[in-house]
Amino acid sequence: MTPRKRDDLFARDDAPEKFEFNESVARVFDNMLERSVPFYKECQQMVVALVEATAQPGTRVYDLGCSTGTLIREMARAVPPESDIRFIGLDNSDAMLKKARRKLKEFGDRCEVVSGDLNGPLELENASVVILNYTLQFLPPARRQGLLKRIRQSLLPGGALILIEKVKAEAAALAPVFVERYYAYKRERGYSRMEISRKREALEEVLVPLPPGENVTMLETAGFGTVDVFFKWFNFCGFVALRGEAGSGSQPAPGPQPASGKKRAKTRKSR
Numbered sequence: 001m002t003p004r005k006r007d008d009l010f011a012r013d014d015a016p017e018k019f020e021f022n023e024s025v026a027r028v029f030d031n032m033l034e035r036s037v038p039f040y041k042e043c044q045q046m047v048v049a050l051v052e053a054t055a056q057p058g059t060r061v062y063d064l065g066c067s068t069g070t071l072i073r074e075m076a077r078a079v080p081p082e083s084d085i086r087f088i089g090l091d092n093s094d095a096m097l098k099k100a101r102r103k104l105k106e107f108g109d110r111c112e113v114v115s116g117d118l119n120g121p122l123e124l125e126n127a128s129v130v131i132l133n134y135t136l137q138f139l140p141p142a143r144r145q146g147l148l149k150r151i152r153q154s155l156l157p158g159g160a161l162i163l164i165e166k167v168k169a170e171a172a173a174l175a176p177v178f179v180e181r182y183y184a185y186k187r188e189r190g191y192s193r194m195e196i197s198r199k200r201e202a203l204e205e206v207l208v209p210l211p212p213g214e215n216v217t218m219l220e221t222a223g224f225g226t227v228d229v230f231f232k233w234f235n236f237c238g239f240v241a242l243r244g245e246a247g248s249g250s251q252p253a254p255g256p257q258p259a260s261g262k263k264r265a266k267t268r269k270s271r
C-alpha cells in the first residue's frame with residue numbers, strides 16, 4: 001500500500017488561490033478529508049449502515065462525487081457479493097478517478113467509476129441508493145434543486161438518497177460560534193492559522209454551504225416523501241431522503257428487501 005501523503009497544500013508558497021480537485025489535491029485528498037471533515041470515518045460507517053438497510057438486491061448504488069473511492073470500498077466490503085449490488089462512482093476529476101480505480105481494483109466489476117459532470121445531464125440506471133457526500137455544496141446553488149429532482153425521478157420506488165453537506169448555522173447569531181469551533185477542530189489536527197485562512201479564501205464561491213433547513217426544503221421540493229437528519233456537528237450535516245411510492249410523491253414505498261437481509265428501520269417525516 002502506498003503511504004498516505006500529508007496535506008500541506010495550503011502551507012506551501014505555491015498554495016492555490018482557487019480550490020480545484022486537481023492532481024495536487026488528489027495526491028493528499030485522503031489525509032485532507034480525515035483532518036478537515038469532522039467524524040469523516042464515523043459518517044462513512046453510518047452511510048454504510050444506511051446502504052445495508054436500503055439498497056435492494058440486483059440494483060445499483062451510485063456515489064456521486066466519489067473522489068478517491070474510499071466509501072465505495074467500504075460499501076463493497078460490507079455488502080455481500082451474493083446481493084448482486086453494483087457500486088458506481090462518478091466524478092469530474094480525472095486525478096480522483098485514477099486513484100479510485102487503483103483502490104477498487106480488487107473488487108472487479110462489482111465496482112466501477114466513471115467520469116461525469118453533475119452540472120450536465122445525469123443518467124442513473126436501476127438505482128436503489130444515491131449518495132452525495134460533501135459534493136452538492138460544490139454545485140452553484142441554483143443548480144442543486146434540478147439535480148435533486150433528477151435523482152428523485154431516477155430512483156427506484158423505495159430508493160434512498162444519502163446527502164452529507166457542509167452547512168451554515170441556521171441562526172445568524174450562532175454562525176461565528178460554529179465556524180470558530182470548526183477552525184479549532186482543524187488546528188487540533190495540525191493545520192496552522194495561515195493554512196486555514198488560505199483554504200477558506202480558496203473555497204470562497206467554490207463551496208457554498210446552505211443552512212440545513214434549505215437542504216431539507218430542496219429535498220422535499222424534489223419530491224422525497226421522507227426526509228430526516230442522521231448526523232449533525234456544527235457546520236456538517238447528514239440527511240437521508242426516501243423516494244415515495246411511484247406516482248404519490250409523498251408516501252414512503254413499502255419496504256424493499258434490504259441488501260443485508262435485515263428488517264428495514266421505520267421512517268418518520270421530520271417536518
Ligand SMILES: C[S@@+](CC[C@H](N)C(=O)[O-])C[C@H]1O[C@@H](n2cnc3c(N)ncnc32)[C@H](O)[C@@H]1O
Pocket residue numbers: 021033064065066067068070071090091092093096116117118119132133134135138139
Ligand atoms: C469533497 S469531495 C467528495 C468526497 C467524497 N464524496 C467522500 O466522501 O470522500 C467532492 C468531489 O466532488 C467532485 N465534484 C465537484 N463538482 C463536481 C461536478 N460538477 N461533477 C462531478 N463531480 C464533481 C470533486 O471532483 C470531488 O472529488
Ligand SMILES: O=C(O)C(=O)C[C@]1(C(=O)O)C=C[C@@H](O)C=C1
Pocket residue numbers: 032033036037134166199200203207
Ligand atoms: O476544509 C474545509 O474548509 C472544508 O470545508 C472541508 C472540505 C469539505 O467539506 O468538502 C472542503 C474541501 C475539500 O474537498 C475537503 C473538505
